[in-house]
């Protein structure tokens with residue numbers, strides 16, 4: 459190896475090391491390997507994340523039904539000591555069948571959702587599931603989301619999110635938001651699937667537990683995710699006020715928010731980015747902030763920097779009566 463080749467090899471290795479590191483936020487990432495419970499997690503690959511409904515979006519009476527059904531499969535999961543359990547309900551409220559991932563038996567595509575669909579088909583000869591609702595402890599992977607859409611389900615409900623399986627729980631999964639697939643329904647089925655994530659999320663996450671300290675387990679993966687500590691000390695303070703709220707002709711509630719970003723630090727902040735939570739929720743319209751190519755991330759729309767003591771105004775209209783929370787990244 460001559461001198462130039464060696465330098466090239468060293469640079470190449472360094473490049474590879476930093477390329478890996480760049481998937482993490484080194485300041486905010488706990489332990490450098492996974493997101494902790496206090497961290498909001500996203501996959502490294504940027505993409506437009508669409509909106510799964512969350513329990514906050516669901517009327518209380520309906521949510522109670524989803525929670526009862528989620529608790530039923532969590533109970534089965536705990537009693538069978540299996541993580542991924544699914545169930546299928548008829549629109550009249552009858553439980554039709556369940557299915558669970560039996561540690562990859564009889565084959566590696568035997569995920570809980572696939573097993574439940576196969577079970578119901580074996581029991582009742584069902585081919586299509588128009589009007590049926592599917593529940594699952596973990597968000598459908600890319601394969602199962604495809605199967606659910608091809609099967610024409612009406613509703614899909616899960617407890618634990620894929621990004622938390624990958625980024626916090628260190629559990630092997632395809633780093634993919636199922637809503638990205640469910641949103642493409644028009645070419646497969648007539649009606650959009652009602653997609654609800656995070657039902658009994660804490661209880662479901664607790665059942666998945668953690669594989670982060672079990673590197674020899676078959677489910678273990680070393681995650682590569684963006685982890686943002688939403689409790690980090692902010693030099694840009696965001697203060698928001700609801701300026702109005704109304705209900706439109708279609709019975710949807712909207713609210714309008716006016717926000718002021720103030721630099722409460724002692725140095726000018728240039729090109730700041732903000733994370734918005736809850737994740738996947740986007741305003742109907744927004745001014746002053748513009749979306750970046752990263753999920754849930756926003757930049758100042760026109761001003762590159764905010765001097766100490768200076769302010770920057772933005773605003774938006776959002777469905778519901780709750781504000782979107784913005785955190786400086």
Ligand SMILES: *[C@@H]1O[C@H](CO)[C@@H](O)[C@H](O)[C@H]1NC(C)=O
Pocket residue numbers: 495496497688689
């Ligand atoms: C932030 O800090 C508070 C208080 O210590 C804690 O209750 C909360 O869980 C932390 N994380 C988030 C995401 O707010």
Ligand SMILES: *[C@@H]1O[C@H](CO)[C@@H](O)[C@H](O)[C@H]1NC(C)=O
Pocket residue numbers: 548550551552
């Ligand atoms: C609901 O529909 C299923 C499937 O047709 C049927 O087996 C069940 O008896 C029905 N239950 C009620 C309460 O109507």
Ligand SMILES: *[C@@H]1O[C@H](CO)[C@@H](O)[C@H](O)[C@H]1NC(C)=O
Pocket residue numbers: 554555556557558577578
């Ligand atoms: C199929 O679903 C039924 C009804 O929930 C359940 O009793 C049975 O155990 C399920 N079979 C499998 C293989 O999971």
Ligand SMILES: *[C@@H]1O[C@H](CO)[C@@H](O)[C@H](O)[C@H]1NC(C)=O
Pocket residue numbers: 697698699
């Ligand atoms: C936020 O803005 C409102 C309305 O302008 C103001 O009354 C309030 O004091 C501000 N809060 C903070 C923490 O700056």
